Amino acid sequence: AQKITQTQPGMFVQEKEAVTLDCTYDTSDPSYGLFWYKQPSSGEMIFLIYQGSYDQQNATEGRYSLNFQKARKSANLVISASQLGDSAMYFCAMREAYNNNDMRFGAGTRLTVKP
Amino acid sequence: NAGVTQTPKFQVLKTGQSMTLQCAQDMNHEYMSWYRQDPGMGLRLIHYSVGAGITDQGEVPNGYNVSRSTTEDFPLRLLSAAPSQTSVYFCASSYAWKVNSPLHFGNGTRLTVT
Numbered sequence: 001a002q003k004i005t006q007t008q009p010g011m012f013v014q015e016k017e018a019v020t021l022d023c024t025y026d027t028s029d030p031s032y033g034l035f036w037y038k039q040p041s042s043g044e045m046i047f048l049i050y051q052g053s054y055d056q057q058n059a060t061e062g063r064y065s066l067n068f069q070k071a072r073k074s075a076n077l078v079i080s081a082s083q084l085g086d087s088a089m090y091f092c093a094m095r096e097a098y099n100n101n102d103m104r105f106g107a108g109t110r111l112t113v114k115p
Numbered sequence: 116n117a118g119v120t121q122t123p124k125f126q127v128l129k130t131g132q133s134m135t136l137q138c139a140q141d142m143n144h145e146y147m148s149w150y151r152q153d154p155g156m157g158l159r160l161i162h163y164s165v166g167a168g169i170t171d172q173g174e175v176p177n178g179y180n181v182s183r184s185t186t187e188d189f190p191l192r193l194l195s196a197a198p199s200q201t202s203v204y205f206c207a208s209s210y211a212w213k214v215n216s217p218l219h220f221g222n223g224t225r226l227t228v229t
Contacts (some may be wrong), residue, residue, distance in 0.1 A: 004157070033214035045158075045205060045220035053214055091157060095214040102173060103148075103207075103218055105157035 002026065004092050004106035011111050013082045020067070021109045023076040025093030029053075031097040034075040036066065039089040040107070048090075051075060082113045117141050121221035122208050128196040128228045136191040136224050138206030144219070146212040147189040148173070149181065151202040152223075158205065163213045164189055196228045 006026045013019035025034065036048040051059045051066045059066040067076040079086055092106040122137045122180060140147065148163035160173030164183040180192040180198060188206075203225050207218040 006175050023160075027186070031214055033216075035217055037220075043203070045207075045218075047217045047219065050215065050217055096217075097214050100163075101146075101212050101214055101216075102160055102163065102172075104160070105150075107155055107157045 006106035006109050008109045018080045023075045025094050029096040029098040033095045035093040036077045037091045051060045087113045117222035126226050128194045134197050138189045140208045144208035146209045148207050149191045150205045198228045
């Protein structure tokens, strides 16, 4: 069963605007962690932000914030003030205590920032 | 710190050949893992290790072997390469084997099997 779903294969955003990348997940484990990674065209995987299942507040890291809606099982990434360098693939991922703490990934969303 | 180092960056194999992808980390991380990335499928876990001498299978282990004789090194062996193993391979490590521990990735190995 698909654990992580990213429904947007590709997204476009105008430079300096905000964009939301969607992620929904499936788990019955009360203890889990949600992660977002960025993969630029150069290929490396860059860790962006983390949200724990017990965290009361949404995580933020600079221009990145995670819109965590636990009851809806969604963990959307919000990028504010988009820059040309934000053009990349973005992956949502989850680690579950019940699943050996393995990290499972969604299929990714390709974001293109237009000048 | 170098972080997670993978070699080689590129490799072409013929069907039936074997090879080893090298992975080393210098962060004293407990957990190490191997993923493969295929278009439209995200990253899929091949094998992982929670410490020296301990390995286990992930989601797609067939055709691959691993060992972990030291904390630093976690090589991935392809026993008899097949075209279906054409992919980009990532080694990753985390400080702990816990839900709140992010993975740190190497730069990847692009493997083509002809």
